[in-house]
Amino acid sequence: MKGMSLIVRTIANISFPFILIYGFYIIAHGHLTPGGGFQGGAVVASGLVLMLIAYNAEWISQRIKESHLSIFESLGALSFVLLAFLGIIFGTAFFSNFLVGTESLFGGIPLDGAANINTGGIIPLMNFAVGLKVIAGLFAIVYVMAHFISKKEGKIA
Amino acid sequence: MIANIPYIAAAALIIIGLYTIIFRKNLIKMLIGITIIESGVNLFLITLGYRKGGIAPIFTGAPAESTMMFPVPQALTLTSIVIGVAVLALMLSFIVHMYRHTKSLDVRKFGGDDQ
């Protein structure tokens, strides 16, 4: 698979950081606005896929390895489960939101009308974990499929 | 009557999806059939949570006197969409593999047993 034209690549270069920031915004505000780990992760992953299409699979594979993606995916899932586990130790049950009401990070309780990012307990943290997993997972899917296709074309040519 | 349109649309989507699965022979089109069924079911779930004149169920910034949509069906739909993505990715990977082996997407080319 060859990369796309110069115009496409330039536009992709320009829009890539904005897509990433928008995706991370959705992940970070998951407990306040619609969205969350999955949606934001999907946005970020689509930004990465944009780069993969604009350039080509080989160009990406020089920068990111598939094994690294699977490690990130595992880390995301692990931190999600471990956060839930902490609920057993510090809270009352699995998935228990032990941070809410404390004075720590994300410890606040959302008051009506006030969109305060420092609220929600473990929910924002879990959103980050899910976001990491979704970014790595969704991008890995497209990445592996792109490699299928580029290999196939290599055989024909 | 107008309130029933989403239900009718959901049923229509499910039936169209089933038709696609049963009568199309192309693997990709069958896959599209599954996603159409999924959209129908999701639409049905979302419609269950609709309240007339309601606003989106976001706690922060909501006016004090307001009806909200029911958030649980929306959460269910979201979960089902996430699962749908995973299933779709898996099926597409299978189709890529099958295409690489046989150079065909016709469902009639598969399934014959070798004994």
Added chain:
Amino acid sequence: MNFIDLIMSHAPALLVVIPLLGAFLTPLISKINDKIRNIFVISILGITAVFVLLVAQQVLDTGTITYVFGSSLQTQNNTVIRILFEIDALSIFMALVSIILAFVASIYSWGFLENETGQDKYYTLLLLMTAGMLGMVLTGDLFNFFVFIEITSIASAALIAFWTNRVKAVEAGFKYIFISTIGALFILFALALLYGQYDALNIAQLADRITFTYLDKIALIIFISALAMKGGIVPMHMWVPDAYGRAPASASLVLVAATQASLYGVFRVLFTLYGNVIHLPNISFGWILVILGLITMLVGVIMAMIQTDFKRLIAYGAVAELGYIFLGVGTGLTIIANPDIGISSAPFAVEAMKGSIFHIINDALDVGLLFMIAGAVYYATKETSLNSLGGLARNMKYTTIFFIIGLLAISGIPPMNGFASKLLIYESTYQLNPIISIIAILSSIMLLAVFVKIFQSVFLGPKLKKFDDVKEVPKSMLIAMGIVASIIIFFGLFPDLIVSNLVEPAVNALIHPENYLQGLTGGL
């Protein structure tokens, strides 16, 4: 509260979480070393098995356990608003079946997949599938049930297509995921029908509110057909031989448990979700199950007779075995729903259900053992066609002994466990209609014939030149087969022990749905 108490009070959640955690850790651990990863996977499943036993003891002692995720149980307008696990004797029985097979499969895979690539993905999927199956049988929430079904089917489809260089395997995986996705989507639709009417997703709460409206009937039909499709009951069995036959033998083993978990779904829906209304007169759902069971048995056995592939043949045998389970439960349901069917037949309803539930674990063990033997034969000879195999008894004596055990067990010959459960089914179905039990016995005999044919063509006969250098399979595979074979013999020798300690509570949980409902109110 000390540490042990803390762990024990959270044991129901840990049952699902430990395999899940293991699944996500496996890709990281496999970076170190293959051996460490295998030990890790086996120990994770071993720990889960220990927890299943601990929870089983707790359930059998104290009755239904409710575990609420997030925090303590909360209700609003009389609606439970938390996700919870509700574990009664039937759930824990099914969890036991799943975990035994998964544990054995992990031991078996060590030898079986030794020289394959992609093992870290395989073990991840195996653990994920175990987590899905356990979640399916333990959950007390319908939507959660749907999620776990999807987790199980995604993991199992990927396991079926493990040998991606074989187009048949990928095709079987595609077929499986296609069918289970449609099934799962319709389950979602049916639960939305119930949710729209009763504003609840909790099984116990739904069961309490259900009034058997027209929409409920539609939902019931959708539930039963979708779950039976995933379980491989006959009109919807076409994916079974492909999936079982093309998957690696160790994956077929766990797939057996996954189909059993789907059957659990059928029973849970019929007896608990619709438990309050299914006893109404003139609802003869039992007969539908009986007829499905009979067709499943006959078609499975007849199709098994004409197969020439070792694993496909066993797969059809497995289909036939599922028929017995449906037959017994259907008989029980018919008798319960129509008390006037016979004067003294009420105890036979319980007998039939006992036979069925006992047959779930027996079927899982017998079919699992046979799949492992087919895998062992494939491992040693790289051959699955019955026409080109022969004379293996000379080189593989342990495998041959295990095959004899499996053969006797699956066809219900006395010293084995299959006999114990099948006898219960024969006795009780005879009370409903003698013809049913005659058909059941007949298909058992035909199963015996089929498996004797395999025995003759694979293990007996002259020594073939091409199999001269065939050796016995690695120790880990023999150990796995040995574990299952010894459980089979143990169950065969002491069926009363199992029936009275494990099966009877499970049957009671089925026919008395009010206990399940009390599990919820007890937690309130």
